Amino acid sequence: MAEKKESVLAGFKAFLMRGNVIDLAVAVVIGAAFTNIVNSVVKGIINPVVGAFGTQDLESYSTCIKDPCTIVDGEMQGIELQWGLVLSAVLSFLITAAVVYFLMVLPMARILAKRAAHDKAKEGVEEVLEVSELEVLKEIRDHLVSQRGPSSNTGTHSTS
Secondary structure, three states: OHHHHHHHHHHHHHHHHOHHHHHHHHHHHHHHHHHHHHHHHHHHHHHHHHHHOOOOOHHHOOEEEEEEEEEEOOEEEEEEEOHHHHHHHHHHHHHHHHHHHHHHHHHHHHHHHHHHHHHHHHHHHHHHHHHHHHHHHHHHHHHHHHHHOHHHHHHOOOOO
16 A cells, blocks of 8 residues: 555656646746736726727626616616626737737747758758768679679679
C-alpha cells in the first residue's frame, strides 16, 4: 500500500514538474491580468463612446419586459433584461480575442512556418549531400573500373 502512495505522489510530482503545467499556470496569471486591462478599456473608453450616442453608459442599457421595473426596498419589481451587460461582455471578449490573435497566435504561426521552412530546406540540403556522395562514390567506382581495364571484369560476380 505504501508503494502505491509513493508511486502516485511521484507521478503527481512528475506531472507538476512538466513544462506545460508551469506554462499553463503562467498563462492563467497573465490572462487574469490581461482581463483587467481589457475590462478597463471597455469601461473607460468603449462604454462612454457608446453612451455618447445614448443617455446611459453601455452596462446600464436594459429593457423592462414586465412592469414596473423599479427598485423598492432593495428588490427589483418587474422583470428587467440587462442586455447592456451582455453587450459589454461580448465586446470585452472580442477585444481579448483580437489582441490574443494578432499579438500572440499570428506571430507564433509565422515563426513556426519559418522554422518549418528552414527545417525543410535543411533536409533538402542533407538529401542533396547524400545524393552527391552517392554520385561521387559511383564516379570513383567507374574510375577504378576504367583504370583496371576490361580484363579485370572477370573477377566480378555474375548472376548467369
